[in-house]
Amino acid sequence: MSAMLLNKEKWPEFIGKLAGKNLWAPQAEGDAMHFAQVKEGETPGLDFGNTRVPPKKFIFPQTETMYRFQLGGTNIEEPVIDDEVVVLGIRPCDARANKIIEKLFKWDVDDPYFLARQEKVTLIGLTCTEPGLNCFCPSVGGGPASTDGLDILITDLGENYYLEALTNKGEKLLGEAGDLMVEDKGDGAKAKEKLVAAAEKKINRTVDTKGIPEGLPGLWEDPLWKRVSASCLGCGTCTYLCPTCHCFDIQDEIEGFDARRCRMWDSCMFEEYTLHTSGHNPRPTRRERTRNRINHKYNYYVDKFDVIACVGCGRCINLCPVNIDIVEILRQVKEAL
Amino acid sequence: MDIEQLRKIASEVVARDDVKCLIGWKKGSYGYRIAPAFVEDTEETADLIFSPLCTANLATYLTLVEKLPVPRGQEPDTRKVALMVKGCDSRAVTQLIVEKGISREDVVVIGCPCPGVVDAKLLAEKYPETEEAAEVKWNGDGFLLIRGGEEIKIARDEVLAEKCRLCRYPNPVISDLMLGEPVKPWDVPEDSGVVEIEEKSIQERWSYWLEEFDKCIRCYSCRNVCPLCYCQDCILDRLNPTWINRAVNFSENTAYNISRAFHLAGRCIECGECERVCPANIPLGKLNRKLAREVREKYGFEPGIDPEGEPFQASYKPDDPEDFIL
Amino acid sequence: MTTTGNPYIPHLATVEETWYETGGERCIKTFKVVFDEEKVREAWSHRPGQCAMIGVLGEGESMISISCSPTEGKFLRFSVMRMGKVTQALHQLEAGDKMMVRGPYGNSFPIEDWQGKQILTIGGGIGQAPLRPIVEFVKANRDKYAGLTMIYGARTSGDLCFKGEFEEMSKSDDLSCHLTIDVEEEEWEHNVGFVPQMLLDLNPSPENTIAITCGPPIMIRFVLENLKKLGFEDEQIYTTLENRMKCGIGKCGRCNAGNMYVCKDGPVFCYAVLKDIPEAFA
Numbered sequence: 001m002s003a004m005l006l007n008k009e010k011w012p013e014f015i016g017k018l019a020g021k022n023l024w025a026p027q028a029e030g031d032a033m034h035f036a037q038v039k040e041g042e043t044p045g046l047d048f049g050n051t052r053v054p055p056k057k058f059i060f061p062q063t064e065t066m067y068r069f070q071l072g073g074t075n076i077e078e079p080v081i082d083d084e085v086v087v088l089g090i091r092p093c094d095a096r097a098n099k100i101i102e103k104l105f106k107w108d109v110d111d112p113y114f115l116a117r118q119e120k121v122t123l124i125g126l127t128c129t130e131p132g133l134n135c136f137c138p139s140v141g142g143g144p145a146s147t148d149g150l151d152i153l154i155t156d157l158g159e160n161y162y163l164e165a166l167t168n169k170g171e172k173l174l175g176e177a178g179d180l181m182v183e184d185k186g187d188g189a190k191a192k193e194k195l196v197a198a199a200e201k202k203i204n205r206t207v208d209t210k211g212i213p214e215g216l217p218g219l220w221e222d223p224l225w226k227r228v229s230a231s232c233l234g235c236g237t238c239t240y241l242c243p244t245c246h247c248f249d250i251q252d253e254i255e256g257f258d259a260r261r262c263r264m265w266d267s268c269m270f271e272e273y274t275l276h277t278s279g280h281n282p283r284p285t286r287r288e289r290t291r292n293r294i295n296h297k298y299n300y301y302v303d304k305f306d307v308i309a310c311v312g313c314g315r316c317i318n319l320c321p322v323n324i325d326i327v328e329i330l331r332q333v334k335e336a337l
Numbered sequence: 338m339d340i341e342q343l344r345k346i347a348s349e350v351v352a353r354d355d356v357k358c359l360i361g362w363k364k365g366s367y368g369y370r371i372a373p374a375f376v377e378d379t380e381e382t383a384d385l386i387f388s389p390l391c392t393a394n395l396a397t398y399l400t401l402v403e404k405l406p407v408p409r410g411q412e413p414d415t416r417k418v419a420l421m422v423k424g425c426d427s428r429a430v431t432q433l434i435v436e437k438g439i440s441r442e443d444v445v446v447i448g449c450p451c452p453g454v455v456d457a458k459l460l461a462e463k464y465p466e467t468e469e470a471a472e473v474k475w476n477g478d479g480f481l482l483i484r485g486g487e488e489i490k491i492a493r494d495e496v497l498a499e500k501c502r503l504c505r506y507p508n509p510v511i512s513d514l515m516l517g518e519p520v521k522p523w524d525v526p527e528d529s530g531v532v533e534i535e536e537k538s539i540q541e542r543w544s545y546w547l548e549e550f551d552k553c554i555r556c557y558s559c560r561n562v563c564p565l566c567y568c569q570d571c572i573l574d575r576l577n578p579t580w581i582n583r584a585v586n587f588s589e590n591t592a593y594n595i596s597r598a599f600h601l602a603g604r605c606i607e608c609g610e611c612e613r614v615c616p617a618n619i620p621l622g623k624l625n626r627k628l629a630r631e632v633r634e635k636y637g638f639e640p641g642i643d644p645e646g647e648p649f650q651a652s653y654k655p656d657d658p659e660d661f662i663l
Numbered sequence: 664m665t666t667t668g669n670p671y672i673p674h675l676a677t678v679e680e681t682w683y684e685t686g687g688e689r690c691i692k693t694f695k696v697v698f699d700e701e702k703v704r705e706a707w708s709h710r711p712g713q714c715a716m717i718g719v720l721g722e723g724e725s726m727i728s729i730s731c732s733p734t735e736g737k738f739l740r741f742s743v744m745r746m747g748k749v750t751q752a753l754h755q756l757e758a759g760d761k762m763m764v765r766g767p768y769g770n771s772f773p774i775e776d777w778q779g780k781q782i783l784t785i786g787g788g789i790g791q792a793p794l795r796p797i798v799e800f801v802k803a804n805r806d807k808y809a810g811l812t813m814i815y816g817a818r819t820s821g822d823l824c825f826k827g828e829f830e831e832m833s834k835s836d837d838l839s840c841h842l843t844i845d846v847e848e849e850e851w852e853h854n855v856g857f858v859p860q861m862l863l864d865l866n867p868s869p870e871n872t873i874a875i876t877c878g879p880p881i882m883i884r885f886v887l888e889n890l891k892k893l894g895f896e897d898e899q900i901y902t903t904l905e906n907r908m909k910c911g912i913g914k915c916g917r918c919n920a921g922n923m924y925v926c927k928d929g930p931v932f933c934y935a936v937l938k939d940i941p942e943a944f945a
């Protein structure tokens with residue numbers, strides 16, 4: 001796979017090469033960044049922190065039509081997912097999250113929607129040189145330049161961008177803009193290495209995950225769950241903004257005679273999530289729901305798929321309305337072990 | 338703010354036999370974060386603080402309690418909850434009493450006269466947050482930020498929360514105990530946010546809100562944080578019939594946000610929590626303040642002021658205006 | 664099983680016959696259903712204990728136990744209690760109407776491993792639905808099993824399902840059927856009392872026996888307790904769980920009890936496994 005250097009002056013031209021594609025990149029919206037489609041003539045920059053909502057929508061949209069039908073009819077029409085998407089500027093943690101949840105979507109039975117979208121998406125990642133306050137990716141197996149799930153990784157070296165193709169898809173895409181770049185002779189790689197080491201040093205929040213997956217079952221009735229969930233409002237912010245949270249609901253929606261069955265993000269923090277029709281709820285309070293959220297990420301998922309379902313992006317910490325802080329919860333878990 | 342007085346009052350309150358716990362504020366896990374504190378014994382009162390960072394309206398916890406069936410042979414816990422409230426928060430408590438969402442006897446209100454809190458987002462924008470927990474104090478007419486041994490004086494207007502700029506009730510309207518002396522209310526300027534909306538044409542307003550509601554991810558944090566959104570059976574959660582589809586698109590998002598706004602008309606006490614917690618940055622404060630203003634100007638009604646008052650949406654006066662009803 | 668490659672796409676089936684098992688607000692209606700397409704019919708195979716997602720387009724789908732044994736024929740049976748939006752829509756269906764079915768889902772009772780053993784089923788209310796396939800399977804393979812004892816109870820006699828089938832059973836030598844209701848009723852000839860107590864009273868021997876229970880969570884809890892009192896080993900006890908489900912294939916998240924997805928790792932669990940799952944009886 002090739003590694004290239006692109007002079008920043010040629011950045012608009014590089015974007016021009018991608019212009020014919022369905023290109024998405026982070027754009028400012030008020031004080032937050034979010035992924036938006038790049039319109040013709042626009043040149044998105046790469047100077048930003050992470051987006052507020054993770055870019056999981058490209059493979060796992062918040063609302064996905066599973067199939068359409070006519071009300072009263074029996075004919076089912078499956079949607080065709082064939083839109084190629086190029087996502088520019090996805091952070092390594094978010095790309096890694098895609099690979100983590102892929103394990104579930106491929107577990108035993110393939111999930112056709114997820115896999116179709118994943119096949120159609122090309123992810124151009126961006127090395128983190130200025131990690132956020134609540135980033136803790138190295139603690140959970142990631143890093144500022146993790147390549148897992150990416151097709152291309154871009155590192156901002158100042159004057160140049162350093163571009164690494166990581167998959168055939170990435171190689172092909174880079175090839176299309178080959179004339180704008182020069183091959184890296186090793187200086188780029190070295191410069192990147194330095195930047196990554198510096199970025200890692202800037203990450204202050206850490207979780208020592210050793211012993212947590214094995215230890216969580218023993219803490220089932222520990223008072224810590226009541227403590228850490230006491231202030232929980234039961235909203236879905238932590239889960240909706242989590243790049244690895246993947247739970248969904250399935251609902252039928254009708255408009256006139258047109259109807260569809262669709263799935264949409266759901267949250268284990270909602271009371272209705274596990275509520276039986278009988279009124280019985282196996283997770284009756286926020287204590288059980290919080291315990292499930294942490295256990296799912298740090299115990300059940302590890303058990304099933306051998307990886308922690310948390311990439312340390314810090315979004316749930318940044319945006320929890322009441323400062324429920326997963327790093328702090330894990331610290332308390334560790335303490336209770 | 339006399340922290341010793343706060344801890345003394347809190348200790349006395351939690352020591353009472355008829356009090357289950359005290360809900361107040363404590364330092365959060367990092368930076369400018371504040372976390373709600375649930376204090377059950379006098380020792381824990383040492384964590385309590387009251388500072389310009391204490392934005393959260395804790396009144397929401399009064400109705401957020403999950404009541405599990407009491408095991409056979411056990412008595413239900415009917416002890417009171419003690420709650421620390423600012424002026425705006427106290428209006429939520431009052432409104433809950435008016436609506437019979439809670440009973441006056443269920444709660445011990447510890448009033449905290451409030452000279453105005455900071456907008457933590459604004460503060461972080463100007464004075465970046467650090468991992469270490471920082472402190473902010475009221476300092477004469479402004480604020481004092483204490484961060485990593487450094488003290489920074491900040492002018493009030495620079496970081497004051499918008500809801501506080503517009504606040505007409507900085508002193509608790511209801512309380513059993515009061516922390517410190519009442520503060521002098523300030524001159525409230527015209528609500529520029531609402532004026533900005535009103536100056537738009539109907540078409541512009543519609544496009545403005547569509548664009549805003551389009552961003553909604555339906556996490557329901559605005560609903561859950563709202564002290565007055567406490568229906569046991571919210572229409573959003575109902576499937577049979579389905580009033581609002583779970584699909585996230587601007588039609589359903591608009592239905593959700595408008596339903597909530599209307600449901601809060603004459604009930605919203607303008608604590609600004611919905612806007613503070615919204616991860617999509619939807620200016621919900623503007624929406625709710627607009628409705629609050631309509632109710633105030635057309636009906637002369639302000640919610641959450643008089644615990645003996647009637648709920649707005651359940652009361653009628655023969656001279657209620659109706660000229661705007663189609 | 665899927666013919667399109669998309670596991671979420673249901674198959675069209677026709678309701679051949681329906682009847683009410685019980686009455687009242689939460690009445691239970693049974694549907695006998697046959698797939699419309701022959702290749703679906705032929706490809707379908709289920710084992711006792713498995714479930715299927717059944718529903719009506721425009722109303723949604725629900726996970727329902729398949730209440731017939733594959734030995735009964737090329738059809739499916741579902742006994743559905745009228746509870747929420749989907750089950751209300753299902754209850755509207757009559758013979759000739761269309762139903763959407765996908766599945767079968769979940770593991771099943773390891774019924775082949777139980778050959779030569781005495782089978783003891785302990786059911787309560789609608790909980791008899793997943794046990795019925797065991798009863799039917801054993802009936803169809805009588806020579807392979809030592810015998811079958813069935814304990815079944817409900818609140819009132821009107822709440823018992825599959826009533827017509829019990830009379831024939833009680834005539835048989837190696838099949839015994841014990842019915843109970845919670846409160847005394849006129850003309851009720853069988854036992855009165857709760858299921859867990861009846862189990863104790865009957866005092867079945869744990870020797871060479873497999874006990875399978877399903878019913879309301881509280882009943883299961885006491886039945887398990889009493890089975891232990893009777894000397895049953897954890898490995899001899901099975902139950903089948905239910906939780907809210909949406910996808911049926913281990914993706915949507917909500918049905919987990921601890922690290923087990925009820926839709927995939929269950930619904931059938933041996934007590935030896937289940938007792939260590941903290942949420943199983945929540």
